[in-house]
Amino acid sequence: MTSRRRDSDRRTGYDRRAGMQSVNFPRTPTWEEQRAQHITRYLFWAFALVYFNLGEPPRVSMWFSPLVVNLYFALYGVYVGISLFLVRRKLYSPLRWRTAMWVDLMTVSFAILADPLVISPPFFAFLMVILGNGMRYGLRLFAEAVIGSFVCAVLVLGFRLPEYINAMSVSAVFFVLFFIIVVLYSYSLTARLELRKQRLEAERNRDELTGLLNRRALFERASYLFDERGGVRTPIVVLFADIDGFKAVNDTHGHHMGDRVLSEVGAIIARCVRDSDLAARYGGDEFVLVLPGADVGGGNSVAQRMQEALTDWSRENRIELSLSVGLGQAPAHGDNLKTVIERVDQAMYQGRVITGRGGIRHVEPALDT
Numbered sequence: 001m002t003s004r005r006r007d008s009d010r011r012t013g014y015d016r017r018a019g020m021q022s023v024n025f026p027r028t029p030t031w032e033e034q035r036a037q038h039i040t041r042y043l044f045w046a047f048a049l050v051y052f053n054l055g056e057p058p059r060v061s062m063w064f065s066p067l068v069v070n071l072y073f074a075l076y077g078v079y080v081g082i083s084l085f086l087v088r089r090k091l092y093s094p095l096r097w098r099t100a101m102w103v104d105l106m107t108v109s110f111a112i113l114a115d116p117l118v119i120s121p122p123f124f125a126f127l128m129v130i131l132g133n134g135m136r137y138g139l140r141l142f143a144e145a146v147i148g149s150f151v152c153a154v155l156v157l158g159f160r161l162p163e164y165i166n167a168m169s170v171s172a173v174f175f176v177l178f179f180i181i182v183v184l185y186s187y188s189l190t191a192r193l194e195l196r197k198q199r200l201e202a203e204r205n206r207d208e209l210t211g212l213l214n215r216r217a218l219f220e221r222a223s224y225l226f227d228e229r230g231g232v233r234t235p236i237v238v239l240f241a242d243i244d245g246f247k248a249v250n251d252t253h254g255h256h257m258g259d260r261v262l263s264e265v266g267a268i269i270a271r272c273v274r275d276s277d278l279a280a281r282y283g284g285d286e287f288v289l290v291l292p293g294a295d296v297g298g299g300n301s302v303a304q305r306m307q308e309a310l311t312d313w314s315r316e317n318r319i320e321l322s323l324s325v326g327l328g329q330a331p332a333h334g335d336n337l338k339t340v341i342e343r344v345d346q347a348m349y350q351g352r353v354i355t356g357r358g359g360i361r362h363v364e365p366a367l368d369t
Contacts, residue, residue, distance in 0.1 A: 028092045029136040031224055037132050038084040041104065044125055045077050048111055051121070061116045063159070069114050076107050090234075090292075091224050092276050097137050101145055104129045109152040118163055119175055126153065126179075131186060139194050146187050153179075209259055210266025212287065213280035219337060221278055222290050226336045236292050237299035238337070240326040240344040241269075241306065243285040244357035249319060261285075261321065268309040272302050288341060296362070299327050303360045311358075322358035324348050333363045 029037075052060055052069050060066050083100055086093070108129060111122035126149040133145040157164060205217040213221065225236055243265060250258040262285065269279045269287060278290040291299055303325040314321040326348025334340040343363045351361025 028221065028224075031087070031091060033136055034087045034091065035084070037136065038080055038087065040128065040132060041080045042077070044107075044128065045073060045080065048073055048122070052111075052114060059116055061114055064114045072107075072110060076103070079103060094275075097133070097141060098144070101129060101133050101141065102148065104132075105145070105148045105152050108149075109156050112156045113159060118160070119171070123153070123175075123179060127182065127186065130183060131190070138198075139191055142187065142190060142194070146183060149183065207266070207281045209262045210269075210281045210287075211263075212266050212269065213278060215280060215282055218278060218280035218282070218288060218290070222337050225290065225292050226330065234293050235295065235332075236290060236330040236340075237294040237296060238328050238330065238333075238340045238344050239287075239289040239291070239299055239303055240282070240341060240348050241287045241289070241303070242324050242348060242352075243310075244322040244324055244352075245320050246285040249321065253319070257319075261319070264313055265310060265323075268306055268313070272305045272309070282341075290337070296327065296329055299329070300360060300362075303327060307358060307360070324352045324357055325360045326351065326363070327360060328363035 049070070052066070052073075060069055083096065086096060105126070108122055108125040111125065112120045115122060130142065130145045130149055133141045205213060207214055243261065246258065246261060249261055262281070265285075265287065266281065269289065273279050273289060273291070276292060277294075280288050282288045289299075289302065291302065294302075303323075307323045307325070310321060310323050326344035326346070328334075328340050328344040328347065330337075330340050333343045347361045347363045351359040355361075
């Protein structure tokens with residue numbers, strides 16, 4: 001139905017408003033990235049079990065017994081498995097990312113306390129935690145991992161201070177200094193890489209007028225929600241919005257006013273959605289919102305808020321504009337984003353024909369064939 005409308009009025013665009021995605025987590029790591037991190041955790045887990053059970057009797061410090069060490073790492077292995085299962089169901093979860101990082105830091109600290117050696121190999125696992133989070137979740141969590149590693153290292157040193165004093169040597173001092181230098185250098189290098197990556201992603205994805213995702217970025221970031229291997233895991237509401245009267249604004253007031261309208265609609269949409277939602281300028285004056293985990297009522301509320309905000313802005317600026325919205329849900333109206341968008345686009349068009357501009361039209365059951 002898109003071809004029935006103003007094809008000449010359609011424009012292209014790139015990415016989303018910065019405020020749409022949390023500034024603390026500017027991107028969502030892919031399934032492959034998060035799976036690789038969990039595989040690394042399993043490698044650390046396996047090496048720890050071998051390391052602490054090597055020899056007879058097992059090599060464990062005075063702080064713990066072999067039973068306690070094995071029990072702790074058994075629980076850690078279960079935790080990693082549960083975390084990987086949750087990643088498979090939902091990629092974007094800042095709380096899970098932060099929790100997993102602190103569990104990793106506590107586990108590394110536990111391993112150092114359990115190691116009878118003063119210069120303990122698990123010290124280098126702190127670097128794994130720091131780099132693993134810094135390369136995937138952005139500078140905020142990277143900095144938190146660095147600070148957390150230093151805090152945990154200091155606590156461990158405090159617990160074992162008498163042992164470290166007795167074993168103090170030139171090699172031990174240089175080991176600590178080397179560890180600190182590597183951590184600081186890694187942070188500096190990763191910070192520069194992360195900032196450069198964020199700029200490149202913004203240029204690649206962001207629409208200069210609206211700040212929202214472009215069509216390519218929308219389908220790319222929604223791919224994990226509409227997983228072809230497993231279907232749609234949770235209900236996903238999809239909204240298709242079109243600005244009523246946009247062509248008249250361009251014809252009457254000029255394209256500079258049209259650009260201002262698009263920018264304002266982008267800002268309105270950004271204020272109406274959550275960090276986990278996806279919002280894109282689909283083309284010209286058309287916008288698509290993908291709301292994972294939302295129900296139809298929640299999607300309807302978002303549509304109403306957008307309409308009311310645009311009506312208020314239009315009244316203040318003495319421009320006659322409104323927003324027509326089509327609303328559907330996956331998997332009820334399709335098991336892939338392209339199909340759902342086509343149906344909500346058609347519903348929006350039918351609503352405009354039947355009730356006029358500024359309506360909200362749901363996909364009818366008759367269309368679900």
